[in-house]
Every structure is written in structure tokens, then in C-alpha cells.
Amino acid sequence: MSRLTVDPSGTHLRLGEAFFPLVMDTAWSSFADPGEEEWRSYLATRRLQGFTCVAVSVLPILHDRDERAGSREPFALDGAGHPDFGRPDEGYFAQAREFTRIAHEEYGLRLLLVVLWNNYVPGTWAAARTPYAVMPDRHRRAYVERVARTFGDLEPVIAVGGDDNYRVPEANSAYVEAAAHLRETAPRCLLTTHSAPHADLPDDLADALDFFCHQSGHDVRNVDLAWQQAVPYLARSPRKPLLAAEPAYEQHGRVNGHGRWSRDDVRRASWTSVLAGAAAGIGYGAHGMWMWHSPSARFTSGGASLEPYPWPTALGFPGALDISLMARLFVDHRLYRLTPAQELLADGAGEVLRLGASPERDLLVLYLPYSRDAEVLFDLRGHRLTGWDLAERAPVTVDPVFGNGRTRLRQLPSLSDQLVVAERTR
Template sequence: MNRFNPRLGVDPSGTHLIADGEFVPLIIDTAWSAFADPSEDEWRTYLRTRRRQGFTAVLVSVLPIPHDRDVRPAAREPHTHRFTRLDDTFFAAARRYTRIAHEEYGLRLMITVLWNNYLPGTWGAGLTPWAVMPADARRAYVAKVAETFGDLEPIFVIGGDDHYALDSANEAYLQALATLRASAPTCLFTTHTAPNATLPDEIADRLDLHLHQSGHNAENQELTWRQPARYLARSPRKPLVNSEPPYEQHGIVNGHGRWSREEVRRASWTSVLAGATAGIGYGAHGVWMWHTPAGEFQARATSLEPWPWQEALAFPGALDVSLMARLFVDHRLHRLLPAQDLLVDPRLRLAVSPDRALVALYLPFAVEAEVRLDLSDHRVTGWDLAERAPLVPDLVGRTVFRQLTSRGDQLFVAERRT
């Protein structure tokens, strides 16, 4: 890799990724259709914006997501004639876009290889049976992905939005993983999961890091703190990221309205303090499918109509992620483990490092908070997350945080003095 985007590895602790020995938080934006839709100038505009905001990675899909995309004229496609021929022009452009992201902007692409719709029997194939890829075409496609991207060292994301409950689909993912590992041995590998997915050991054991998804459904928001426990219970530990909390301004599935900046931020901080400490994912509803007035979004019935991508790129929640990116690095938040047993009020979130040198307290609303820890030898800093502004904490004795005048959520970080 070039010096601007050095080779990624997994820290021996299993908690986070490193490059040149330094912690690299995965601050992931979502642009699934990046290879299909934006012009090269648009791609650079997008990358420049997200780089400036502190993002470190972009999640994309080589294959279009057939039930969840913008259909519009002139979209680039990886296949022609019903999977009978791979389009070399598409793959050449995708390789060029990857090099631009890596070499000009230092943003690592996380390239999703097999979205579940393309495998028979999956829930996505039930929605789009015409999109199921024959086995021989699938193998040729995976080989082309390896040839196109392997030397550029993206993070390969083997599957897309699956529950990994179907043996035949899992076998296809494992075959793809084996092909890609053989061709790109220096790359890292993970997979993208649907909400409530349970990864089988034969897949989980072959991955370098884990992505989980709390998603966009009203009934699934407890997954921000329930799902990480399943991954933390695995051995050995591997870096974990909630790659898909609700996207900003996405429709609240099985609910009413749209996910606000405040709700996205709450899901994100809850995820991190629940143990998904290797980074965070973000999506702007309009960017991830690259929506334009000429496009027809296929999932508007549940996800609601997107904003044009240029407007969605300016959603304020991306700046909340910017602050989170800074705090990840400043405080090395990858050290945290959930510690709800040390909280008096279970509505709040608390995480501590194993040696208790680092403590992080998240308040989703202004309230007094008591922790069962002696913080007298810690330096405590605070943030009004809605305003993205520092807060001066008001501690009573060693353990009680008095309620502060703040209309939004708050974060307090305590670090032991050395």
C-alpha cells in the first residue's frame, strides 16, 4: 500500500485495527452504489467531504442491491446478458474508484462481494428471484473481484445483509472467502449481517473482524446493546463495529417518521459503550443509494423517499460522527467494555477499560447519574453531544454527576491521572 493508506492489521488485543502500529478506528460511511452511479467528479466531491469530516472507510457493494437501489438510466452494471458476461468496463471503473479513494483521499473501501439476493433460498432472493446468480457465474464473478481489487487491499465484506442461517448460502460465502484469501492474503475479511443474525462458527472463525447491524426497524433498537454481547462472548476476541445503526432520515421501519440525527447519535454511542469499540458506521438517506431526481428508489414504501445525494451529504449527523472519530482517537475508546453493573440508573450507558483507567458515561438525556466507581484520581471531561461542545462536569464527591443544563445527550470521559 502507499504511505497515505498503509496496510491494516488487527491489534493483538483483538479490540481494534492498526496501521503502522497506530489505532485506526473504522469510521464508516455507506455508499453501497458507489461503483454503479456517481461520476468520477461526484465521487471525488463525496470523498473529499467525508475525509474532511474524519471518516476512515466507505462501505460499498460490487453488485447492485436489487430491491433497495435507485433505478435510473446509465447506471453501470457488473454483468451483461443475465450473468453470462462480466463487463470489463465496469470493473475497470470500480478499480479506478478504489484507487482514488485509497491513494488520493486515504479512505479505505470495504467492498461487499455477495449480497444475499444473489444466492438461492435467502430472504433477499425471495424478493428478487430473477437476481439469483448461477453457481458457475458466481465463481467467475468472485474470481473477477479478486483480480480487480485484491492488490489494492480493501477490506473484503463477503456477504451482504444475510442471517447466515442457510447452509447452501453459507457454503457459497465460504467458497468466496477461500478464493479471495488465496488471491489477496494481505487483505482483511469480514461480512455484513442482518439484524438478529447469528454467525455460524465456520464463518465467524475465518473472519478478521465483525460487523453487526442494529438497523432501521423501530423494534430492533435494543440490538445496539444486546448484539455486541454475542460477539464479546466469542474467543478469540475480534474487532467489532455496528456498521449499520439507523441511517439519518431513513424511514422508521414498522414505526412512524424518519430517524433523526439525535436518534442516530444515541444508537451510535450506545453501540460503542456496549462493546462495539472498533469504530462506528453511518449512513445518510440519499447518499447510500446515490439518489437523484432521475432515479426511482425501489424501497420507498418502507424506507421513504430519499434526499438527493448532494443534500444528504450535508446532513448534520455526519458531524456528530466527526466528533466521535476524534474522541475515539483522543481517548483510545477501543479499550472499553460494557459495565452496566456499575450504574445505578440502567437507562444510561457505562463502559470501562479492564484496568478502570478509562471510564465513559453516556447520558441520552439530561439527568443526574451515579456510578459505583471512585473517580477521585481521574480527570473528567464532558461533551454536549447535540451542540458538539465541551461541558464542564459537576461531580459530587467521587461518584455522582449532577444534572447539567443541556437539552441533548451528553458524554463524560474519565481518565486516570498518571
Template sequence: MTSTNHPPVRRWAPLELTVDAGVALENPLQAGRLEATFTGPSGQIRRIDGFWDGGTTWRVRFAPDEEGRWHYRLQWQGRPDVAFTPDQGHFDCVAPAGQGLFQRHGPVRLAAHKRHLEHADGTPFFWLADTAWNGPLRATDDEWAYYLQVRTRQRFTAVQWVATQWRAAPDGDRDGRLAFTGRERIAVNPEFFQRLDRRVAAMAQAGLLSVPVLLWAVGGGTNPEVDPGYGLPEDQAILLARYMVARWGAWPVVWILAGDGKYFGDYAARWRRIGRAVFGDGPRAPVAMHCGGQQWPADELRGEPWLDILGYQSGHGDSAETWRWLVEGPPAREWGREPRLFQLNLEPAYENHVAYHSGQPHSAQSVRQAIYWSLLNAPTAGVSYGGHGVWGWDDGSGPPVDHPRSGTPLPWREALEMPAATQMAHLADCFTGLAWTALRPRPDLLVEQPGREDVTRTVLVSASDAGDLVVAYTPQPVTLRLRTAELAAGLAGTWWDPRTGTQHPLDFLPAGEEVALTTPGAGDWLLILQPRE
């Protein structure tokens, strides 16, 4: 048994251990498992998988979360002719350095009350994610750097992406490499994943949370077998997901275990088993399930110890029923049920995507409406945005692969700057400047609901328990009548224009049981009531 000492490692920064198996295995994923056990200075024990990285090379990646001396031990479980050296060692974890978001505050976790996400040091994390599903697969290094620069400027905080071949990228990455081949006994391609390692590291460096979909699972389209969450046997789906968790778990991530599925009945039972097998019950990054359009499998998944986020999808329709599902259906009704299941809208209507019902592309107005409603239909925690052309990493020559009804998008570079995408910066400025973690839905503050007859006029209102912060969104001009008896005294108002970020201050609210406030112009508006400094 040999022992290796390592240079100091910054808290929350990845440590990489490289070891030689001593033999080239025919199919390493199926041959066994390299387990690393890390013991922290306080005695905490963390067990994680290593992963095969080509030839006889295996690696372990680990981000320590406690300053002081750590000890580790590597243990192989599998074929007896495999020998790993060194198999134990230690390193010192020192204070973090640098001004990056994750260097200052650490990775992301679910807050104890399960109403929003927060960093390791307790700083709230506002989720504003972009759905760049194909981006890491198809982008060059330079293209990905440009994408991150634009989305950072637009104040996004996370990127959702797909980590294997799937229905919209059946041929894998831009060089035609597949994440895996086979079905009954899959074999992974390390070169495919090495390229994605650079994408994950670049997101962390840019201060953007990486949110990979491990197993797309829709089972639809022209070739359902290409989606690993649907096409692979259960044991092979587990092996593939564990492999990706081992590769990227040392970076700031939120895992989406399965994408676009309908998790009911026997299919839900399958995903409960997969979730338990992949994530177990130890410390880990948060885990989400991304549901199919207007699916709400809360009763099927509630109470699962590995699940942190029910990622619903209000989808790409524009019928009255579609909008009512978002503002009156399960997303608006069920957030208070116990045991609590934290929810986020991971896929509202994509900008410029052809709407299912009208056949017209979703406008910036339509997208903002879905996004702001999603921020206020439950305790405010965040929302995702999607741009047609960006998610498919398209060149503008035709619809995305296997999505003929979605319409021909702009080329991805142009699509990055679509109106609603640029307007996300105003949303971020507005909410992160407020005590957004205190907001809870308060429909009772409305004297009358303008959307009772026409859902596109629906106003959603949230407020703090203390009544010293109120936020209301109206998709159309309105005279808003609010009950004020339960609000704190001395509040002043501001109409916030979500298209430009322009603010229109109001006088202090008059004393009385209610107040009527009229939007200052056409379009949608955000009303903010709080004490004026």
C-alpha cells in the first residue's frame, strides 16, 4: 500500500486524482467500480465513484467542503486483476480564493425549508437558467466562450443542457462522437465526455451553474431508442448516470436525472429505483426531474429522498387552457403541500418557437408572461428561459432535428439576442434587488381578478409575511385594486417596465382598506410596493 501527499486544495475547488489500472479493460464500465472514500478533518466521510477516462487511466474528482486535513482511500470493486496505485493519501484543504461566484459562496444546495436554492455559505441563489440543450454538444470551445459571455451579460445564473446523444442530437456531438454505444451492455466513449469536461469547467469559471440532463427520457420523436432514459435497460441507465455524476460532481451542478418524461405508474416506479441507485442517501448536489409538458407527477415522486426539485414544464402552447394550468393549476395550487416538494418551471414557452395552438411564434410578450407568472405562482425561487435557435444550436437553415413543428429558428448567435433574452437582465436586476426569498403568493390581496374571464389578463400577487414587500405582475394594462389593511404602513410603489427596466415611482400609498393603481402605459408591468428609503 502506498501513500501520496498532495498540494493544498481550495475549499469547494475540484481535486483530481489520476490512477493507473495496470490493465486495459475491454469494457471498463461493466468491469467494476473504483470507489474513493474521503475523510474530513471533523470525521465526516464522503464516498464517491471514480471513472474510466481511456486506456488504463481512471480518475477521481472531489471538491472538499471543510478546511483542514483530508485523508482518502481508493478501493476497487470488480475484476481481481485490476490494481490501482497509489490507493491512499492525504491533502490539506485551505480557504477559498478568488472573486468568482462559486469561489466566494460555494456550490448550490436546497435550503432547509425547501422554498429556494442557496449557496454552501447560505447566500440565496436566484435561478435564472437558459435551456441550451444542444449547446455543449455542438459548440466549439470559442463558440461556447462567446455563449457564456453573452448569457453572463444578460444576467443568467444557470445553463440546462443534455449530456448524451438524444432525440435532437441523435448523432452525438459536432464530431459525430456518441456518449455510449450498445444497449444491453453499453460502452462509454471517454473522448465524448472529455470535451464536455471543458464545457462544465468553463461554466463554473463564468459563475454559471451547470445543469446537465443525464438521461433524456421522452420516448417520443422518430427514434425513441436514442434517448437513454427511455431506451436503455434500467441497470445500464444507472451505470451511465453514475458515470456522469462521477465526472462532474466536483463542480457546481444541479443534476436533472431525467428529461421530458411522463413519470406515472410503472414508469414512475422505474425512476424511483434509478434515482435511489444513482444518488443513494449521501451528500450530493441537488437533483431534479424535468417533466413532460404540463405533467405533474408530484404524488408519484413526493418523499423520494434523492429528489430535490420537481422541474415542471408549462410548455409551448398558447391556449387559454395552457395558461390557466400555469396560473391556476398544480404549479399554483400545490406548492404548500407536505412533505414539501420544491418546484421550478424548467421549460416555459420558448421565444420564437411556433406555439402549438395558434401556430404563431411565441413573442417576447408571451415568453415574459409565462416567466413572470412562474416566478409568482409559488414562493419565488427562479425560472428558466428558452430561445428557439439556442436550445438546438441551430444554423437557421431549418427546424431543429426531430422538431419539425417548432418552426425555423434564427441562427443561434442571433437568437442569443432575441428581445426576451436581453430582457432577462431587467428581471434579474429587479428581483435580486428585492428580498425575493420572502415572497409568497397572496391572491387574497386582489379585490378583483382581472383574468377571471380572460386568462391573459391574470394578475399574480406575492407578498412577504410581514406585509412590507408586495410584487404583482400584470400582462396587460390595468387598474389594479389591492387590499392594503394587512400591509405594513408607509409603503411606496414603483411600476417596473419588464421590457426596458425603466422605473416609474408612485407616491406613498394612502391609508385605507384598499388602493387603486393604474399601469403607466401599454404592455405588461411589474408593481413593487416596499418602504421607500
């Protein structure tokens, strides 16, 4: 594969000279659970759906996985069933490398590999759940060296941390140290980190990364984080690409609420995050696919997450095709140009609608969560207007009224959420 780099603008990634939207599916346990034929079947499906990347944790997420016979382990287990970090399993890492090679070379899908899920570093919320999994410093350093040696020449994206809020100095030091080592020993790999909701990324770690990933997650109290969390990242200097890596997973339980997150919920979170400036790509997850769930396995994090679906069922969730449309629109309209433009919405509609625009206003994109009129404080007569019924994934005709430097968009004949794209033609 061509080398993945950051565009000098700091807004997006490039593969060679072309814009590379990081359209990322989540399959965290891919190195531990599926066989090669299952892996190939999965990759073929996501490639045809327009995904460009798959997120995988190098090590098992110990508090949040399927427990089943036949799972591969990266380290030998002691008598209590806990990992012995001084005894790595060479076969595990060899197969992880081969799975990465297959994804890159045969299916054209880039892997994003999380190196240190926060179970494995001291003082974090997940370490409190699995204290036996905190790596001693010498074993952690040896493991990070192994990651660079195993994967570096294949050039995956590397996330140094996983699901942390980055408020524990000792853990942060481990992430910063890992980033420095990987920068030196795997210099062609882009570096990022996977953040929990409400994360507070320290400056020394932020400075070590090439781009940022934020997470609004699965708690009903965090719905607005899909657009709110972009603000501090966009305020950092220099500008670095940003994406929402973990909106609510489709059919995951609504934590601190009732029911499951629907494809409509996922679509809303995805579009509001992009139009808030997290426009370098998008993450997606299907509840059952990310842990490769088998009906014969015991999922360790049921409860509020609710029981997952079998992975073949989750692979077919319809929300993945909503992301397919988004992937197409990313490329067709170069959506990385967007920054928040709520000030261009009339009549207080910014409380409900989301509007993104390029700095030159040659591209404006409006998200409407339901059918209604909307007024934009900008004359769009010189723009080509395209509407989308997002639930149907079908184009609709936009009905604008121009006057007094404004554009009123009449209600579209759609029963769900909509997108209006305005791109300058002259």
C-alpha cells in the first residue's frame, strides 16, 4: 500500500497524493478470535461497503470480550488464567502480522492497531477491573518493541492507548514513552490514540500524535459529545486531523437509558460529528461484530451493553450501508474542508440542526434530524444543491427560496433525517 501521511493543511490524511477518509469499522478482537477464512469474509464485506480501515486491539480487551474455547492468547497463562507477560506466544503475533498483511495487501483495508488498551497500564479505570493485567515496566517496554518489530514494516496506523480519559500521570507517561519508541522504530506509521468520552488529552501526548480520535460512546448522557468534543481538538495548534472514532455502536445497549442504539441514532451521531469539524473520517461499530460474538461464548460486559448479536448477523446491520453513503460523500465533496458554521443558521435552529462549511463558503453541508424548513444566512444561488434522504440513502430534490442574502430550504418530502449539500459551481 502507498504510504499514509497527514496533509500539510492538518485537516485530513492522504494515501499517496489522494484524500484518504478514515472510514473505520471496529473489530477489536480480530487477532484473538476469528479464523483466517472468517477474517477474509469480513474484510471482503467491509471493503465492498466502502470502509477504508478496521480498528483492532493488539491485545485482548480483558473486561470487554467474548470468553470462548479456542481464543488465541498473546501470552502464556498462569495457573490463575492470567497473562504471564514474560512468556509471549510467538504464534499469536505471527498470525496477527499475517492478518494485517492480508488486510493491507489483499483487501486494501488499513488496520488501526491499539497497542495499550488501558487495562494494561497503571491507575486507569480498566486497570481497576483487571489489576492482574497491568504490565510491569520492563514487560511493557519489551511488548512495545515487539509491536514495532511485528507490524512496523506493514505500516498500520498505531493508537498508543485505548479507551482512556488520560487523567492518570503514570499511565500517560507509559503512553508517551510508547509513542516515542514507536516513532523511532516504526517511523512510517501514523500515531494516534483512542480516547474515552470526556477525555482530557495532555499536551505532551497530543504533541506526539499525528491525528486525533474522539469518542462520544454509548451512554445516553453523552449524546451531545458527538459535536461538543470537537471544539478543544480544533482549538489546538498546529491543526491535526480529527475524527469521531466511536459513536454509539449499532444495537449496543443505551447505557443509563433503555433499549438499543438504532441505525438512525448512529447516523445522527456520525453526521453531527463530521459537521462539527471531525471531518477526517468516521468510526462505526456493530454490536456483535466488534468482539466477534459467538452464541456459544460468554460476553463479559452484558448488563447495560446488552447481549451482542452473533457476528454474522451484526456484520449485516443496515447502518453499515449508511456509512457507505457517507464514505462516498466524503470523497465526492472533499468533506475534510468542513468546519462548524452554526452562526449561519437562522431563527435559533442551531439548537437542532448542524451546519458545516468550508472557510471560503464554497461548500456548505446541512444536517436535518427530521423534515422541516431551514434558513441559511447565505445566498446559495451560485451553488449546486443536492439533497439526501439518509434513511433511504436516496437523493431528493431541494426546493430553495433566495432573497436578502439568505436561502430558505423548504421542507423535503422525506420521513427521516436529511442532508443538504451546497457546492459552488462558479
